[in-house]
């Protein structure tokens with residue numbers, strides 16, 4: 001569960017988040033939507049305490065995000081991430097897994113199946129398509145089996161089939177709380193239970209069935 005109260009974040013004198021309030025309950029899949037520059041990445045970075053807030057509080061599963069204890073509960077996939085092109089898909093997962101202690105080989109096999117890269121596990125990742133690389137990023141994220149998944153534009157730059165693959169994987173995960181930013185309202189409808197709409201520094205949360213596409217268009 002995520003609880004954001006009164007979060008204000010500025011870059012110099014550009015106030016991007018202005019007294020934002022947002023609660024995401026356990027098991028919800030919430031899309032963060034808004035026009036380019038609305039502040040979606042800023043909100044995600046602030047939640048993860050990667051960016052200092054001028055004021056406000058964030059609790060993740062009841063733990064203040066300035067403490068470290070919440071980190072085991074969250075897995076984060078940034079919009080852009082770096083893998084090791086000379087390593088195979090499987091070696092990449094194993095490398096990132098090894099950064100956090102003993103490697104669980106069964107878990108590696110599980111996540112490679114989940115993202116449908118088991119057959120391609122021995123290919124060097126430099127030979128992977130963009131869609132395969134994105135699924136490899138998901139595999140690394142899923143390895144930790146965190147309850148809360150935060151993804152910044154996970155389908156950005158993918159073709160329709162690649163997007164469908166990522167959506168199918170995310171839909172297949174039971175019992176996860178998900179927050180993801182997206183520009184694709186069609187995929188939001190397929191995947192999410194709620195929409196957090198960011199405009200002029202404020203957030204309004206809707207149930208997905210109550211969110212009108214015209215809300216996004218009005219700002220155009």
Ligand SMILES: Nc1ncnc2c1ncn2[C@@H]1O[C@H](COP(=O)(O)OP(=O)(O)OP(=O)(O)O)[C@@H](O)[C@H]1O
Pocket residue numbers: 011014016034035036037038039040041042043
């Ligand atoms: N490091 C930074 N320094 C100064 N201004 C920044 C910085 N990062 C973002 N901004 C500004 O903050 C605002 C919000 O940017 P942000 O990247 O959070 O929006 P976004 O909704 O994620 O955009 P997009 O949909 O284009 O990814 C924009 O006006 C952007 O120019």
